[in-house]
Amino acid sequence: MPRDLIAALDIGGTKIAGALVDGSGKLVVRARRATRAQEDGATVMRQVTAVLEELAATAHWSRVAAVGIGSAGPVDASVGTVSPVNIPGWRDFPLVAGVRETTGALPLSLVGDGPAMTAAEHWQGAARGRQGALCMVVSTGVGGGLVLGGRLHPGPTGNAGHIGHISVEVNGDPCPCGGRGCVERIASGPNIARRALDGGWRPGPDGDTSAKAVAASARSGDPVARASFERAAQALAAGIAATAALVEIEVAVIGGGVAGSGDVLFAPLRRALRDYATLSFVQGLEAVPAQMGTDAGVVGAAAAAAQEARLEGFGPAASARPTGD
Incomplete structure (x- = not known):
């Protein structure tokens, strides 16, 4: 089975969007939950987990090569934590560790939502x-x-x-x-x-x-x-x-x-x-x-993950390659 998809999360103050993204930037599977940002941090993390579990329950999950997270910030990718201004229950919250409980040993990257949007616009926009x-x-x-x-x-x-x-x-x-x-x-x-x-x-x-x-x-x-x-x-x-x-x-x-x-x-x-x-x-x-509109977060999180994991076939470098006659 080829590893030709990236699982991507876009986490904001109102919604948590997830998708499995292919090498052309297409969203093969989507999932979404309300953030419930005014509740405690554990509740918000359960919403993230629900999105991941919905993606993982599909037949496509075995094709996932890496996981990308774009989150409202500030984020600290050096230690895997987030402190989004619009999610009060998350302060120095160990988001990467929480996501790994579902995704296991897959390569994982975390960026702020601004860099995620940037990655999407650079890849497809x-x-x-x-x-x-x-x-x-x-x-x-x-x-x-x-x-x-x-x-x-x-x-x-x-x-x-x-x-x-x-x-x-x-x-x-x-x-x-x-x-x-x-x-x-x-x-x-x-x-x-x-x-x-x-x-x-x-x-x-x-x-x-x-x-x-x-x-x-x-x-x-x-x-x-x-x-x-x-x-x-x-x-x-x-x-x-x-x-x-x-x-x-x-x-x-x-x-x-x-x-x-x-x-x-x-x-x-x-x-x-x-x-x-x-x-x-x-x-x-x-x-x-x-x-890129509303899909920028998940597409960009996927592109950022592909760049960090140095995956072939994803992102701007792949898009720029000649396709032949």
């Missing part, structure tokens, strides 16, 4: 074929990951590329992470909405005060809503340009709910990039929407 990329999720928070030298660069703990906590305003508002003026404190969905409300924007009759509602108002020409998105775009551009100056990325791929605002975000972001990305070697930097 908007960063495909790029040697250097920053891929970001702009939603309730702002996370990210890096591709350097044509390979995912998760760093020793699995958190590299976490652009949300680059400070772009040295005397800015305090961030929950302990810093000041972080990209996330300015550009995340809740902060876009907060700033709009503080500036006098008011929701419609439905009372929706989300960033999506602010985007709709901005699209209709509301100046306060537009200003809040422009401020978010400026912060993102400053963080992206700083990253490009450090590691010479070619493209910034942006996904998440806020990126769903389309040109309300991307138009001011691209303008701001021209102001910040001024050095000769970063002037060609592109900002593009993500392509």
Whole structure:
């Protein structure tokens, strides 16, 4: 029996998604459970185990070569623990050890959800074929990951590329992470909405005060809503340009709910990039929407596991190989 599948987990504050992923990025089997994040850590781990057991009960499990986990963070891949902000019961939680109780001796990798999304976009999405990329999720928070030298660069703990906590305003508002003026404190969905409300924007009759509602108002020409998105775009551009100056990325791929605002975000972001990305070697930097959607977590966790385990037939290197006539 060929070992030609990777078991992948995408763990977030609302759902735990699992899949068996083949060498083309196709999800052969899916499983899903609610996270139940407000319950104790053991309950959340039981949900993870239920997803794994559902995958393991299929006829395909004997084909699994490795296991990949992408988790909300922070994570610490060096010791196999996670402390997701949106799962209060998991603090320095031994997730890798818990998963191994089901998966046994299979090679296993752990990365943050930002690097997992990055691996997916590099393998199958908007960063495909790029040697250097920053891929970001702009939603309730702002996370990210890096591709350097044509390979995912998760760093020793699995958190590299976490652009949300680059400070772009040295005397800015305090961030929950302990810093000041972080990209996330300015550009995340809740902060876009907060700033709009503080500036006098008011929701419609439905009372929706989300960033999506602010985007709709901005699209209709509301100046306060537009200003809040422009401020978010400026912060993102400053963080992206700083990253490009450090590691010479070619493209910034942006996904998440806020990126769903389309040109309300991307138009001011691209303008701001021209102001910040001024050095000769970063002037060609592109900002593009993500392509992988809701499957990015599991596809990326699989790609990260394949890279760490050095499996043939998976990931960007395999996708780039000529297929012949």
